[in-house]
Amino acid sequence: MQIIMAFRYAIAGIIYCVRSQRHMKVHLLAALGSLGLAWRFELSGIELGVLFLTIAGVITAEVFNTALEALVDKVSPEFHPLAKIAKDAAAGAVLIQAVAALGVGYVLFWDKMLK
Numbered sequence: 001m002q003i004i005m006a007f008r009y010a011i012a013g014i015i016y017c018v019r020s021q022r023h024m025k026v027h028l029l030a031a032l033g034s035l036g037l038a039w040r041f042e043l044s045g046i047e048l049g050v051l052f053l054t055i056a057g058v059i060t061a062e063v064f065n066t067a068l069e070a071l072v073d074k075v076s077p078e079f080h081p082l083a084k085i086a087k088d089a090a091a092g093a094v095l096i097q098a099v100a101a102l103g104v105g106y107v108l109f110w111d112k113m114l115k
């Protein structure tokens with residue numbers, strides 16, 4: 001029962017992120033597009049594994065970013081240099097994942113799309 005409740009809270013957290021975060025919607029659209037390309041080009045098992053992990057990495061970073069933003073807004077609604085560092089660093093983590101995902105997309109799909 002406790003496990004089911006924990007699962008429900010986790011899903012509620014993810015749903016909040018999808019509903020409230022513009023960037024999360026962009027990440028999900030990109031994930032859907034890349035999964036469509038994966039199906040179209042019949043990626044190998046390893047390639048699919050890399051793609052799943054990449055998608056999970058970007059989405060996880062965005063979920064953590066949302067959690068941290070909520071916490072900072074609660075603890076420091078007024079401007080504070082440390083609050084800025086926390087938010088900027090969390091946003092930086094999402095950016096790193098997104099750029100890496102572009103690299104993975106390039107490696108997995110670029111040659112196949114040119115053929």
Ligand SMILES: Nc1ncnc2c1ncn2[C@@H]1O[C@H](COP(=O)(O)OP(=O)(O)OP(=O)(O)O)[C@@H](O)[C@H]1O
Pocket residue numbers: 021022023069072076077078079080081083084085087088091
């Ligand atoms: N309390 C604060 N103290 C200092 N700087 C802040 C504070 N809140 C926000 N900032 C600065 O403003 C930027 C934007 O913050 P905001 O809370 O609007 O997040 P965001 O990047 O717009 O996120 P999202 O669009 O995903 O909601 C932060 O990256 C940070 O530099």
